[in-house]
Amino acid sequence: xxxxxxxxxxxxxxxxxxxxxxxxxxxxxxxxxxxxxxxxxxxxxxxxxxxxxxxxxxxxxxxxxxxxxxxxxxxxxxxxxxxxxxxxxxxxxxxxxxxxxxxxxxxxxxxxxxxxxxxxxxxxxxxxxxxxxxxxxxxxxxxxxxxxxxxxxxxxxxxxxxxxxxxxxxxxxxxxxxxxxxxxxxxxxxxxxxxxxxxxxxxxxxxxxxxxxxxxxxxxxxxxxxxxxxxxxxxxxxxxxxxxxxxxxxxxxxxxxxxxxxx
Amino acid sequence: xxxxxxxxxxxxxxxxxxxxxxxxxxxxxxxxxxxxxxxxxxxxxxxxxxxxxxxxxxxxxxxxxxxxxxxxxxxxxxxxxxxxxxxxxxxxxxxxxxxxxxxxxxxxxxxxxxxxxxxxxxxxxxxxxxxxxxxxxxxxxxxxxxxxxxxxxxxxxxxxxxxxxxxxxxxxxxxxxxxxxxxxxxxxxxxxxxxxxxxxxxxxxxxxxxxxxxxxxxxxxxxxxxxx
Amino acid sequence: xxxxxxxxxxxxxxxxxxxxxxxxxxxxxxxxxxxxxxxxxxxxxxxxxxxxxxxxxxxxxxxxxxxxxxxxxxxxxxxxxxxxxxxxxxxxxxxxxxxxxxxxxxxxxxxxxxxxxxxxxxxxxxxxxxxxxxxxxxxxxxxxxxxxxxxxxxxxxxxxxxxxxxxxxxxxxxxxxxxxxxxxxxxxxxxxxxxxxxxxxxxxxxxxxxxxxxxxxxxxxxxxxxxxxxxxxxxxxxxxxxxxxxxxxxxxxxxxxxxxxxxxxxxxxxxxxxxxxxxxxxxxxxxxxxxxxxxxxxxxxxxxxxxxxxxxxxxxxxxxxxxxxxxxxxxxxxxxxxxxxxxxxxxxxxxxxxxxxxxxxxxxxxxxxxxxxxxxxxxxxxxxxxxxxxxxxxxxxxxxxxxxxxxxxxxxxxxxxxxxxxxxxxxxxxxxxxxxxxxxxxxxxxxxxxxxxxxxxxxxxxxxxxxxxxxx
Numbered sequence: 001x002x003x004x005x006x007x008x009x010x011x012x013x014x015x016x017x018x019x020x021x022x023x024x025x026x027x028x029x030x031x032x033x034x035x036x037x038x039x040x041x042x043x044x045x046x047x048x049x050x051x052x053x054x055x056x057x058x059x060x061x062x063x064x065x066x067x068x069x070x071x072x073x074x075x076x077x078x079x080x081x082x083x084x085x086x087x088x089x090x091x092x093x094x095x096x097x098x099x100x101x102x103x104x105x106x107x108x109x110x111x112x113x114x115x116x117x118x119x120x121x122x123x124x125x126x127x128x129x130x131x132x133x134x135x136x137x138x139x140x141x142x143x144x145x146x147x148x149x150x151x152x153x154x155x156x157x158x159x160x161x162x163x164x165x166x167x168x169x170x171x172x173x174x175x176x177x178x179x180x181x182x183x184x185x186x187x188x189x190x191x192x193x194x195x196x197x198x199x200x201x202x203x204x205x206x207x208x209x210x211x212x213x214x215x216x217x218x219x220x221x222x223x224x225x226x227x228x229x230x231x232x233x234x235x236x237x238x239x240x241x242x243x244x245x246x247x248x249x250x251x252x253x254x255x256x257x258x259x260x261x262x263x
Numbered sequence: 264x265x266x267x268x269x270x271x272x273x274x275x276x277x278x279x280x281x282x283x284x285x286x287x288x289x290x291x292x293x294x295x296x297x298x299x300x301x302x303x304x305x306x307x308x309x310x311x312x313x314x315x316x317x318x319x320x321x322x323x324x325x326x327x328x329x330x331x332x333x334x335x336x337x338x339x340x341x342x343x344x345x346x347x348x349x350x351x352x353x354x355x356x357x358x359x360x361x362x363x364x365x366x367x368x369x370x371x372x373x374x375x376x377x378x379x380x381x382x383x384x385x386x387x388x389x390x391x392x393x394x395x396x397x398x399x400x401x402x403x404x405x406x407x408x409x410x411x412x413x414x415x416x417x418x419x420x421x422x423x424x425x426x427x428x429x430x431x432x433x434x435x436x437x438x439x440x441x442x443x444x445x446x447x448x449x450x451x452x453x454x455x456x457x458x459x460x461x462x463x464x465x466x467x468x469x470x471x472x473x474x475x476x477x478x479x480x481x482x483x484x485x486x487x488x489x490x491x
Numbered sequence: 492x493x494x495x496x497x498x499x500x501x502x503x504x505x506x507x508x509x510x511x512x513x514x515x516x517x518x519x520x521x522x523x524x525x526x527x528x529x530x531x532x533x534x535x536x537x538x539x540x541x542x543x544x545x546x547x548x549x550x551x552x553x554x555x556x557x558x559x560x561x562x563x564x565x566x567x568x569x570x571x572x573x574x575x576x577x578x579x580x581x582x583x584x585x586x587x588x589x590x591x592x593x594x595x596x597x598x599x600x601x602x603x604x605x606x607x608x609x610x611x612x613x614x615x616x617x618x619x620x621x622x623x624x625x626x627x628x629x630x631x632x633x634x635x636x637x638x639x640x641x642x643x644x645x646x647x648x649x650x651x652x653x654x655x656x657x658x659x660x661x662x663x664x665x666x667x668x669x670x671x672x673x674x675x676x677x678x679x680x681x682x683x684x685x686x687x688x689x690x691x692x693x694x695x696x697x698x699x700x701x702x703x704x705x706x707x708x709x710x711x712x713x714x715x716x717x718x719x720x721x722x723x724x725x726x727x728x729x730x731x732x733x734x735x736x737x738x739x740x741x742x743x744x745x746x747x748x749x750x751x752x753x754x755x756x757x758x759x760x761x762x763x764x765x766x767x768x769x770x771x772x773x774x775x776x777x778x779x780x781x782x783x784x785x786x787x788x789x790x791x792x793x794x795x796x797x798x799x800x801x802x803x804x805x806x807x808x809x810x811x812x813x814x815x816x817x818x819x820x821x822x823x824x825x826x827x828x829x830x831x832x833x834x835x836x837x838x839x840x841x842x843x844x845x846x847x848x849x850x851x852x853x854x855x856x857x858x859x860x861x862x863x864x865x866x867x868x869x870x871x872x873x874x875x876x877x878x879x880x881x882x883x884x885x886x887x888x889x890x891x892x893x894x895x896x897x898x899x900x901x902x903x904x905x906x907x908x909x910x911x912x913x914x915x916x917x918x919x920x921x922x923x924x925x926x927x928x929x930x931x932x933x934x935x936x937x938x939x940x941x942x943x944x945x946x947x948x949x950x951x952x953x954x955x956x957x958x959x960x961x962x963x
Contacts, residue, residue, distance in 0.1 A: 195942060231942065303743070304742060363776075419719070430947050478682060478714045
């Protein structure tokens with residue numbers, strides 16, 4: 001019996017970047033890092049212009065009608081691409097895990113939502129699990145600790161993928177927190193609706209981060225990163241905070257989140 | 264049954280059926296659940312509950328020991344002597360309350376001249392009790408006590424020290440094997456009034472999440488595993 | 492008990508400022524989750540057992556009427572009695588009447604969250620019947636006149652020193668006039684005091700972890716042995732259980748027991764798992780002469796068949812709260828009623844009304860850790876979100892939140908407008924001092940900047956603006 005010919009891995013060629021609202025407004029470099037990583041892995045990256053937000057603020061406030069309207073808009077905007085990739089587990093999870101459930105009473109839209117869900121990915125897991133990327137050519141001289149953002153970890157199973165790629169970054173040393181999987185207290189609108197609880201949570205997180213002795217904190221979601229950066233900086237910590245994609249894309253020399261411009 | 268009870272019962276059952284959007288179960292749907300009840304399906308089988316008998320016995324002893332009981336493996340003729348020796352080793356009084364069970368009467372207690380035995384239910388002042396066990400569960404080092412005239416429940420609970428005599432042949436793999444034995448012994452619809460499955464001594468973690476033994480039940484459990 | 496769930500925010504302030512509570516919570520967060528993780532790892536079949544546990548509960552809920560009737564039939568056949576209580580008031584009345592029928596003066600109680608739910612103690616006390624809590628944690632908080640703060644560890648919010656003070660205050664009259672400093676001495680003193688209460692009690696009242704339809708048995712899982720003394724020594728045993736506690740068979744119990752203890756305390760098995768079936772039999776030397784089961788609905792039947800039904804699978808292990816970072820920050824009392832943590836955030840609005848408990852399902856980051864450890868796989872974040880949807884429909888969502896959301900969604904549904912607005916926001920934020928890289932204060936963002944700096948946007952415009960330039 002002859003062995004069947006091994007198929008070359010199917011690489012989605014036309015990839016749409018779902019930028020996310022926070023990256024768009026606060027840290028475009030994360031978007032450019034994502035584009036760079038995807039292009040280096042052989043993808044053609046496009047940024048559909050009609051995209052805005054994935055709808056989580058409405059979804060998590062219980063406004064289902066608005067969420068559906070926004071989801072329908074996203075489904076339209078990302079029609080026809082081989083894959084949709086977000087540099088965020090939370091927005092990626094919204095597209096891939098929550099959209100179909102919004103249209104239980106509308107079979108036509110549900111089918112489209114499921115189609116989008118099947119094509120939607122968080123950036124790092126897309127690179128590793130779908131494209132088979134095993135290493136990156138970046139260098140980062142420093143010790144980093146990695147926070148597992150909740151949606152990426154528990155909805156999408158993003159855990160080893162970023163650590164594996166970080167392992168290929170020259171000069172980088174990974175130091176784990178005691179509880180990297182515990183929520184940082186961001187939670188979207190939660191952090192302003194219940195600021196005292198959020199502060200207690202991020203305070204505990206910053207202590208765990210500091211106890212690693214790492215000089216840099218990384219994660220895959222900008223919301224969590226802004227929350228943790230804001231707390232560390234309020235506490236006077238010198239720990240720098242970056243999106244994991246920036247370091248993997250060799251853009252680790254940019255000013256960190258909340259750091260002033262240089263020069 | 265009073266009228267109030269009847270109304271309340273109808274109200275709850277009717278509410279459930281309304282929520283489930285159906286009437287009382289009938290026909291095939293009913294016979295399916297009746298079948299399930301008559302021949303209970305087992306859950307996923309647990310590998311460590313499926314060992315050969317000698318390994319079951321060893322696993323039982325290992326878990327019982329890990330979970331704060333003490334275990335002595337003895338021959339049938341050594342049971343009374345081991346009880347006396349255990350009490351002496353632990354500076355316990357040689358006065359015991361014993362379950363009036365045929366199993367225990369099969370041992371030669373008269374050989375222990377220093378041992379004073381009262382047979383009957385447990386009393387608040389008892390220091391030490393001796394009971395048999397209906398079964399042992401290898402999976403977790405658990406002893407199973409079935410209540411009846413030969414085994415008052417209070418003996419499992421009131422004394423500071425509980426000595427359990429368990430035959431190797433009565434050690435089974437998991438809970439399911441105990442249920443089978445109970446049905447075989449007592450009938451499918453007639454559980455004993457009380458079945459206590461007991462894993463180690465009484466304990467509490469209610470003060471500062473730190474385990475202390477002997478909250479309300481026995482502080483010490485000593486299990487004599489008797490060779491066949 | 493009286494709900495203070497409406498005062499969640501001020502409860503939170505108290506909790507965050509209580510150093511004893513914060514010490515206890517620091518310990519809880521590490522201890523329970525680590526022990527659960529190790530216990531799960533020791534049993535390779537654990538995940539398969541969780542799936543089966545979920546399926547068993549789903550099967551039971553779909554046939555709940557059948558299994559309750561079957562359970563009742565078996566209890567009666569062996570000489571027991573079943574009482575149906577549609578409401579909390581019905582359950583209180585039934586239990587009081589049972590106690591009065593034997594002229595009970597004291598009731599030895601084993602920890603029952605359902606008894607807390609129906610405020611049984613207050614009712615019995617008003618009738619001159621003394622309920623004595625016998626679970627050590629429940630006993631401590633009964634002496635302190637506090638509600639439980641955790642469903643399996645009711646006194647987890649207290650330190651050893653607080654317990655020592657409480658015991659000295661209440662036990663001095665019994666001759667224990669020395670303040671204790673060691674945990675084992677405190678446990679021994681409680682054992683001694685409560686032993687006499689067990690021997691004196693006329694009625695033993697317990698909850699049930701499961702009611703087994705096949706055999707008509709109530710099943711109870713404890714570590715102390717107090718429940719077993721409660722159901723063995725007094726002349727009447729009353730089991731108070733809510734209707735969703737019924738399960739089909741002993742085989743199903745075996746599956747649920749394997750996930751219960753491991754999820755709750757990380758134990759291979761709790762010390763005592765007990766099946767009680769009917770009253771004492773002829774020839775028995777001990778046991779209660781009467782056995783009664785009170786089945787409480789209290790709104791549960793109306794949850795069946797709704798999007799909230801999954802919460803009825805709950806087996807009250809406490810894993811969700813042990814792993815919840817919000818519970819870990821504020822403890823159980825902040826939730827304001829009997830059931831705290833994620834399962835409480837879903838159940839409490841059902842039982843006391845969503846108006847009263849509107850904060851609870853909102854006070855979650857949806858981190859999902861609760862769902863990831865739930866032994867019966869209840870999608871707790873999803874159920875909390877359903878409550879938020881109901882609140883939104885009922886206009887209970889705070890006005891400021893609604894207005895903010897309305898503005899945002901107006902823009903978010905118009906991409907061109909949204910681009911212009913983000914462009915403006917990007918430049919506006921720059922005006923507030925981009926040179927520092929962050930802001931210590933920002934208009935309209937006090938909730939954030941009270942505790943955290945706010946990072947400034949990178950220079951050069953939004954991503955979309957820069958991408959458009961790069962492409963042109």
